[in-house]
Amino acid sequence: MSIDSSSPFSWQFNLGRIPVVVDPSFWLATAMFATLGSRSWQAMLSWVAVVFVSILVHELGHALMAMSLGCDVAGIRLYMGGGLTYHDRALSRWREVAVAAAGPFTGFLFGGLMLAVNIFIPPKSEMGMILLRDLLWVNFGWGIINLMPVPPLDGGHIMQGVLGPKRQRLALWVGVLTSGAVVALALNFGSFFIVFMFGMFGYQCWQALQVTRDIKPLEPVKVAEIEPDALARGWQALRSGNESEASRLGHLALSAAKPGEESNAARDLLAWVALADGNARYALSHLEKVDPPQAARPYSLAVAYEAAGLPERALPHALAALEKEPTEAVAALAVRLLVKAQRLDEAERITREFAWKTPAKRDALMADVAVARGDFGGAALLHASAFEAAGRAEDAYQAARNHARAGQVGLASEWLKRALEAGYDDLETLAQEPALAEVRAAPEIAERLAQRKQGAA
Template identity: 75%
Template sequence: MSTQPVPPFTWHFNLGRIPVLVEPSFWLFTALFGYALYGIRDPRALMAWVGVVFVSIVVHEIGHALMAMALGCDVTVIRLYGGGGLTYADRALSRWRDVAFAAAGPLTGFLFGGLMLAVNRWIPPRSDMGQLILGYLMWVNFGWGIFNLLPVLPLDGGHILKGVLGPSRLRITLWISVLTAGALTALALAIKAIYMVFMFGWMAYDNWRALEMARNIKPLKPVKVPEIEPDALARGWQALRSGHETEASRLGHLALSAAKPGEESNAARDLLAWVALAEGNARAAVSHLEKVEPPQAARPYSLAMAYEAAGVPERALPHALAALEKERTEAVAALAVRLLVKAQRLDEAERTAREFSWKSPAKRDALLAEVAVARADFGAAAALHASAFEAVGDAENAYQAARNHARAGQGAQASEWLARALEAGYDDFEELGQDVALAEARSVPEIAERLARRGKGVA
């Protein structure tokens, strides 16, 4: 499971039930790679290069994903970033299964390249651009595929070598990685391939550092296990609610170490999952929850929150809907509506928001406004945020009323509600300064003067 923060402008889509994230750095580095290393200067050729690399790496990662699924795992996400691609399975694989997982990516690339050769054999491209794209496909799928099988960690070839030799021979794997990467660095220096010098040099250094760490590992002396603190689980929850995540984690692990398998250990894992979420570590949260036995005993609300935090809302939604049947709380209902909106199940989201018994109508109206925005009914969204503001006086609702009036082309109302938001204490001036929809409202003399008096200089 990937838990790195998802950068802005990341492209999300699904291949079947596999979520795919494409970070902006992927496009940038792929274009720079083609321009600087391969000397691709023509804009059309550079666009073709980027498209070929994108398709080929997705095919490569799908090979990993299909193998993981064949071995009984779920694939939580495929992530494309500046360094290439990564496929995340929901659990660790045993030694030989990991070898199969690592080998599946390059093998799929070779099969894809072979398919393109067959297409060229029977339906050869007639244009210069078609021939160029075919050449790129051959190089990326065959050339990069062979390179990726070099016995150097972290390449797929290095992982295959690591699995073949086994964990007891990890130092041999690292030595082979260091020597291979070092030799390739020297060769790159001889032919003045500066990019390759940096790439292989870094791999050699990284593996040497791992070798030094492995050499210095010494067994720990036995230590006395501390006595289990009474009521560790209850005190852990209390610490978490008070914002003391470190203490909550300590108590959660103590509770887990003393727990009997089943309900007791599951309750401790649930606490540890929420500690991980509070610390921003969605991967650890999912890991704790997936160790619950039996798996269906995991708390659906916890799973929904963990998957949403991990950037895979489509996996979170079924758990949120299951949680809504068991825990009729406002937090669960709000999560379910939010995820239904993301899934574009807007009628269901609206029905859930309207039928739930909210303590405050303002919460309902704010969620219904999210549904209206998803339908591009900005006038209705503005009215709902305005209603929510009138009920509780939350400056954020006034601000959202302003921006939705602006998006609906209602400039006067947008200015009025932006002024009300500022009067109510809205202070996220960075967000306000970057909000394109409110550019006209910010220029209204009264508002511009108020912002200037606050010394924020919002343009």
């Protein structure tokens, strides 16, 4: 389950900078649970409100602890059966224990606060007594149940962290035996919901036992012997598009690396693997662990920050990278970020002064500067020049687009024909570009586009 996979009927809001998603299944399951007792409709509404607030407080405990340990929290999801908190990186064993324990203990604190309020302001109505009873049961009763050593409860996660990766099968056996004992006790008291819940947990633990093996970490020297030149081979795998192999070799290199330069180089590779997978936050988590922090590669930081949607944080690293490794990729990134920051004179100066291998790259970047200044006619001419130099269909399309934005429909039509002849195939983008609406409507262009769509089909 992902924080991004919400249904169209989910309720979404923010608590500070933490996104919260409440699935419809949360309300349904909570209301169904309320029907197990003989409650009035007012008591049922009170129960749903208590469960919502209490589980949200519980998940906030997880989230705030993760944030205090340096994580970014991607969000909280409430769904059938409880809640989940998503943070952006793996933590060390004991930090994961702290995050798991923070949820139920935050619930205990909230329940204690409700007890204190009851002492000073005791409820005077039947609904007030019901509300207090439900608050205490959910925060203390469910909290204690949640601390039982059964995965996937928080108590199970705590136990797995305490036992460590070498004893994961033992943790699952404890989950199976504890679930069996709870089921037997619940049957004796006729609590069939508890029977169902812990029966399901016990079965899941039993299934996990069939595939789980305790981890036996390799010694660093043995790793180096098994995978010689892991770092160099990892970069080679990444350049060839094999991200999974690059990740494997990067982690092996990191496990065998000495602190300092070797470890930092392995983290740089793993950051680029994460970028290739589209996970900018995981890339940043690797780069932020470089020691000392100033040893992180500026170009890697710039690319990761830009991919994470933080161009203002990427820019200083891109300019620093341009001083250290003045390649075309670095220069193009610096110019792109300067344009976003509206530092157009600096962007133009770097573009003019840099020794590009071909004039096409220079002209395309100068066109971006011209667009930022609102000079669409000048941008169109620069893209046309870039097309004449390198023959890229994208440059011809941009020439057509900017001629159209400058009101030069005839030139836009001619350049769109050239783009299509050169193999421009992003027909979806072309169909959605408002500046080219009049050009697309021209009979000759419309016919060409129809033929291209038929060919694609």
